[in-house]
Amino acid sequence: MKIIVCIKQVPNTSEVRINPETNTLIREGVPSIINPYDLHALEAALAIKDAGGATVTVLTMGPPQAEAALRDAVAMGADEAVLLSDRAFAGSDTWATSNALAGAVRLMGFDLIICGKQAIDGDTAQVGPGIAEFLDIPHVAYVGRIAGITPEAATVHRLMDDGYDVVEARLPALLTVVKELNEPRMPSLKGKMRARKIEIRKLGRNDIGLDEKEVGINGSPTRVRKIFPPDSRRDRRLISGTAHEQACELAGILKELKCI
């Protein structure tokens, strides 16, 4: 079984700080990591590989420095790594990104694609299902458990607000996974050594057969008009006094808010 895991190198947005004076993003000194959800996707693929009969290839679309993320994935146990990179891809929205990744996947061949639910920078959760649509394969999103994989089908739990659906998808298929699925393994020493030496396959726009108009900013139906910091809380009140006084004032506030 050939499994492709799509990963993305992202800034660690939980370490991003806000400049308190200008209310803008401070990215300096914030490390780049593999998108946390993608680690769970990779772990799922590696677990299937451990059970026997599968190869795991990691694929990423990004600028040249994304190669570091691919090597980290190989250190965890991925067999092969592919970097889809081209200046033409800059400014891609989710439509253009899904198109390009689908192009790479078509070239690579696959039985199963596993993606993380969303990237922690874009936060859209759109690329996984988008790739599936471009490839005309079924997908299941929000997978919290993989109950069984055969060469014909994947049986999974799709998490819903009030529980989960047990869904069977015929292969080839794509899954997007959530954190409840598993605990990602640490890279092994042997893996790290392999990651240093492995040759990364590089693909560009021409390799995947897409026209300039279909990629990057020109291939993106959405545009960013403006970026601004989130509203800082307007009403900010510090309640002082003894614990008893504070409790009384809080109770009053809760009453106003119709909590009690």
Place this chain on the structure above:
Amino acid sequence: MRISVDTPLCTGCQTCIASCPYDAIAMKPYMKEEKALINEYCQLCRACMSVCPEGAIKEYREAGDAAPAPADDLSAWKGVMVFAEQRDAIASQVGFELLGAGRKLADMLGVELTAALFGADREQALELIKWGADKVYHCDDPALRSFNDEPYTALLADVINAYRPEIVLAGATSVGRSFFPRVAVRLKAGLTADCTELDMEEPDESGGLRNLLAVRPAFGGNIMAVIVCPSTRPQMATVRPRVMKKGVYDAARKGEIIPLAAPVCKVRTKVVDVIKEDAGLNVNLQEAEVIVSGGRGLGGPKGFEMLAELAALVNGTLGASRAAVDEGWIRYGHQVGQTGKTVCPRIYISCGISGAVQHLVGMQSSDVIIAVNKHAEAPIFNVASYGVVGDVFEVLPALIKKIKEEKGP
């Protein structure tokens, strides 16, 4: 297109470098000084443009850029359509919220507001009319009762192509976020995820196309982005549940129900079972109106017992920070934050939680945040509407006692 620094205007303040999420800006020598230069790692996110105090960073069109599509082609698309999802054949609340937001947009544009409903019966379609829909595109085939990506995608794409609404909205739920991206790819349409605000561009003098302004959080909620689809239709968006106000309910409202036949398409997925869990693994934090959350400051499971008492008194659901879950004081299902759940309740009461960014990203869009923490410098106070600097083991028991007194016997 590219984003570049207009070098003579650059003062070398380096604010842009600090803001770039992709490390694409560096200082380079320029005539005895150092100026900012944007390199090939730039992803055109425009964060630098918004922070440069001199307005020195600009967008430049390039020869290969696609010209925007002529407005004529797109003006045939009219109307606002919402996808009203259902669970167990009952229309979900998020659909009524979409009708509320949709009505505002439809009125601004002077167009009709419609809804698409699959897998529920006529009674539910009538409800959507009462909540504000002028028309409901309705497929009552019971085979669509369980959400399934392929038939939903096929049917909605067909409906959109047939009736050409300029705007299509869905809830940013497990359903909406799963199949809407497929519809958008199929229709070559722009889709903006998890919007917290929707508005229309001001009309311009030529009476040209008016674009939807879709506002949504990104970078874990650290920035807000305004997204537009200038050259494509429909303009699609998934909308965060419990942020938009529901439409006005009018039991006497009249509208039209247009029946749809079941879609004909490949169906390669099957829902084999539907499992509901309320007390089990899944704690329904996402639907909670009030969340009472505890962190390391609670000191142990006894602290959470106290918190549970408070939660019961205010009809709240129990939440927790990662620190408390990692210590084993409360189950993972209650965890709020980057590695737990993202919530947006009306009221979030945070007790003994410092407010590290990983936690904030999971709850900072709550309407009202009340924080109790004994450290005055705890970052949670930067986002709290009401802050109490104090010991949770003094303030909370006093609060519980006071609430019991208010409630009476």
